[in-house]
Amino acid sequence: MTPPSVGSRLVGIGTAVPDTTYTQRELLGLLAVTDSRIRSVFLNSAIEQRGLTLPEPAADGFPIVESQGQLLRKHTEKGLELGRGAIEGCLKDAGAQLSDVRYLCCVTSTGFLTPGFSALLIKSLGIDVTCSRLDVVGMGCNAGLNALNAVDGWARAHPGELALLVCVEVCSAAYVFDGTMRTSVVNSLFGDGAAAVAVTTAGVGEGVPCAPTLLRFSSRIIPEASEAMRYDWDDRQGKFSFWLDPQIPYVVGAHAAGALERLLHGTGLLPSDIAHWIVHSGGKKVVDSVRVNLGLTRHDVRHTTGVLRDHGNLSSGSFLFSYQRLAAEGRVRRGDVGVLMTMGPGSTIEMALTRW
Structure with missing residues (x-):
């Protein structure tokens, strides 16, 4: 590609x-x-x-x-x-x-x-x-x-x-x-x-030896699960309150492969070509469900689980914490392909394809 x-x-x-x-x-x-x-x-x-x-x-x-x-x-x-x-x-x-x-x-x-x-x-x-x-x-x-x-x-x-x-x-x-x-x-x-x-789009300066290029994005919304994650008003408490459906990890996992297929469509790439996975630290069950449905190893999601262990779910910024750990690890090689993946209300799965 x-x-x-x-x-x-x-x-x-x-x-x-x-x-x-x-x-x-x-x-x-x-x-x-x-x-x-x-x-x-x-x-x-x-x-x-x-x-x-x-x-x-x-x-x-x-x-x-x-x-x-x-x-x-x-x-x-x-x-x-x-x-x-x-x-x-x-x-x-x-x-x-x-x-x-x-x-x-x-x-x-x-x-x-x-x-x-x-x-x-x-x-x-x-x-x-x-x-x-x-x-x-x-x-x-x-x-x-x-x-x-x-x-x-x-x-x-x-x-x-x-x-x-x-x-x-x-x-x-x-x-x-x-x-x-x-x-x-x-x-x-x-x-x-x-x-x-x-x-x-500017050239990478000294100290940034290998910066990934953003190639494309894909979105997949799951309308039937629109109520599964909500931040709405609680009259009893007089404040906003967040709700997570216990089934949401399995719903997200079941749609992960379809989201990835959409991302890779027309690129000539296979899931096995993905060298690096940066997945949102949504919670243990969410990460395990995504990992199983995409056929990933525990090593593939090591930074995702590491961020969850050390910081919990950091909402929209979680995937960037994982990306920072990957960048600091120093194992990325020029030409490697990676996938960024986040999940949230909608219910939604977002992905981005990158190449170093």
Whole structure:
């Protein structure tokens, strides 16, 4: 397969997580969880620790109940902090400066802001006020690849200019603590974090010996599972609450092969030609279901499971954390082909094909 004549490439990556990290057992204590079923969900999640922004317990030892307003302020303040950290790390990795940024796309699903993170980060970091921008809000865990598709299109239309994709997810700003299994599944899984990737058609500079080119994207929506992942208003709690259907791992897995077939159609490539897999760290059951249905090995998803173990599900930015680990590993060879894969509400599977 011949790469596009003017393809955009991923030339820098940066991530950021909170300073406050909790093991699953520490969280069970902090949340005063005694229900054996809920404890089992936490302790069998394949997650060891997560970065979260949580209030200290009240005097009675129980968690403080944050209002929707408090959660939104946390989303804004912590999101800006994490977003800045990810951008600064990304630009350093790319050998670029803030003055080089000509397009900023921000993704989030853990809060609603107007103006959005793109405007707030431009102001906070002092990025040029003529920088073009886009905010992708509310798409969920799959949104990183939806947005990367848009960023890739902008980079191709503006040869040589630098674009940034930034995924900012303060998942602890979307937590509800009510002791139910519904909220406990969510509370056992997600972590706070931000990830940024630099995209350009320009030549790769020193320090970036092997940057992947984005070749094509594909999407597959599963309409019959549109209600399986929802972030909607809970009248009882007076705040937004996330819902995950227990069957969603198997639904996603069952449609993974069809999504891959669509991605590879017309390329002459076979699934066996894929050297690197960057899969969203959606949860142990989701990753296992995708792995089985695509015939992947545990080694193929080592970075996916490693990110899940160390950070939990970081929503839209999870796949970029895995990509950063692959880049740091130093095993990629020029000419290798890779697949980026995210899954989320819709229900949706997104994929991108890359070549180093």
